[in-house]
Amino acid sequence: MTDLPASQAPLQPPGTLLVVDDDDIVRMVTTRMLERSGFTVLTAADGAAGVEIYRSNAGGIRAVLLDMTMPKMDGRETFAALRAFDPAVKVILASGYPESDATGQFGESGLAGFIQKPYSPDELLASVRAVIDS
Numbered sequence: 001m002t003d004l005p006a007s008q009a010p011l012q013p014p015g016t017l018l019v020v021d022d023d024d025i026v027r028m029v030t031t032r033m034l035e036r037s038g039f040t041v042l043t044a045a046d047g048a049a050g051v052e053i054y055r056s057n058a059g060g061i062r063a064v065l066l067d068m069t070m071p072k073m074d075g076r077e078t079f080a081a082l083r084a085f086d087p088a089v090k091v092i093l094a095s096g097y098p099e100s101d102a103t104g105q106f107g108e109s110g111l112a113g114f115i116q117k118p119y120s121p122d123e124l125l126a127s128v129r130a131v132i133d134s
Contacts, residue, residue, distance in 0.1 A: 014038035016060050020050035020078060021067035030065065033121045047073030051081045063131050068095040068102050076105055090131050
C-alpha cells in the first residue's frame with residue numbers, strides 16, 4: 001500500500017465545507033477536489049442561497065469558500081450576512097483579483113483566508129487546511 005501525496009491525503013477530520021460560486025464549472029471542479037480529500041461539500045450558486053444553506057446547517061459547516069463576484073448578492077454582502085448569523089464563521093475568499101484588491105474591500109472584517117483563482121488542488125487544500133487548523 002502506498003501513501004497518498006500530501007495534496008490527496010484526507011484531512012483528519014474532514015468535515016463539511018460550503019462552496020458559494022456562481023460559476024457551475026468552478027463549483028463542480030472545486031467540489032471534486034475537496035471530496036477527494038474526504039470533505040462533504042455543500043454548494044450554492046449565489047450568495048443568498050449560500051446564506052440559507054449555512055443557516056440550515058448551523059454548526060455543521062467548518063468553512064465557507066466564497067466567490068467575490070456574483071450576481072444578486074456579491075461576496076461582501078454574503079460575508080456580512082454570514083457574519084451576522086454566525087460571527088465565528090470561517091470564510092475563505094476566492095477571487096481572480098489580486099489579494100490586496102479583493103481583501104481590501106472587506107477591510108478588517110475577519111476573513112479567514114484568501115485564494116487566488118484559478119487555483120490548483122494543492123493550493124485549495126493548503127488554504128482549507130490553514131483555515132480549519134487555525
